[in-house]
Amino acid sequence: MSAMGAHLRPAALLIDVDGVLTQAGVAVPGAPAALRALREREIPFLLVTNTSQRSRDALARQLTALGLAVEAGRIITPAVAAARYLAAHGYRAYLATRASTRDDFLTAGVVLEEEHPDAVVLGDLGDELTYDRLNRILRHLLAGAELIALGRTRYWQAPDGPAIDVGALAALFEAAAGVRARVFGKPEPSIFIEAASMLGVSPSALAMIGDDAEVDVAAARRAGLGAGILVQTGKYRPGDEQRHTPAPDAVYPSFPSFIAALLGTPITDQ
Ligand SMILES: [Mg+2]
Known part of the structure; x- marks a missing residue:
């Protein structure tokens, strides 16, 4: 374990959810208290998660029910990020996503358009994906719509085995329409x-x-963030700190132990 350098004083934190705040469907011990401590010290933070199955409102309710009180406005998902991008550019969008993420686009003020969209938003469609739908998306792209993908994951582990995810669908449309997805x-x-x-x-x-x-960690550094902190919960396996470049700036046993070091105060759940 390495301690965080004295030079490292982030103005704000981005926090992953699965494996950092929650693990196996419950809150990581100390994580609720760590979030409370951040609020008390008025350190800005956002939760950054790759989930595309739920809207940020549904996620906020789910986390709050686990004791991790958080407002929807503090959560950024691929859908929320894409919605901000579309709204900023005034793009009318055709949504090829699960209905559950629709609210994220409407809340951001994105105008939906079925016939002549400026962009197609591609998510994990599950059983809603038909050949008709595939061709409809293809035709929008050939007509010049930008392809926006809510992730690059090729497949995920469904209860009955590996299942096609949005990254594989994006690759299909990149090949079919000769475009490059903005992911x-x-x-x-x-x-x-x-x-x-x-x-x-x-x-x-x-x-x-x-x-x-x-x-989370190497990708954040490549995106220009000031620091990447690895915590040894969730999917962490021994040796992960050496497997990727850039390496983590610091490694902590858990999220609460990082917050305790950052704030210089013990973190314990009541
Ligand atoms: Mg995670």
């Missing part, structure tokens, strides 16, 4: 840059805390 979702830089913009700070003033040495 929101870790490890791509866009989501980190949108998070910095939401917080109103430069990326270099941010530290990212995650349990994935590649997708």
Whole structure:
């Protein structure tokens, strides 16, 4: 374990959710108290998660029910980041995503357009993906719509085995339409840059805390963030700190132990 250098005083924190704040469906011990301590010290933070199955409102309710009280406005998902991008450019969007993320786009003020969109937003469609839908997306792209993908993951582990994820679909459309997708979702830089913009700070003033040495930590440093902090919970396995470049700036046993070191105060759940 390495201690955080004295030079490292992030203005704000980006915090991964799965494996950092939660593990196996419950809060990581001390994580609720660590979030409370950040609020008390008025240290700005956002939760950065790759989930595309739920809206930020649904995520906020789920985390709050686990004792991790957080407002929806403090959560950034690939859908939230993409919605900010679309709204900033005034793009009308065709949503090829699960209905559950639709609110994220409407809340951001994105105008939806079925016939002549400026962009197609591609998510994990599951059983809603039909050949008709595939061709409809292809035709929008051939007509000049920008392809926005909510992640680059090729497949995920469904209960009955590996299942096609959004990254594989994006590759399909890149091949079919001869376009390049703009990808929101870790490890791509866009989501980190949108998070910095939401917080109103430069990326270099941010530290990212995650349990994935590649997708959270190395990716954040490559995106220009000031520091990547690896925690040894969730998907962490011994040796991860040496497997990826850039290496973590610091490694801590858990999120609460990092916050305790950052704030110089013990963190314990009541
Ligand atoms: Mg994680």
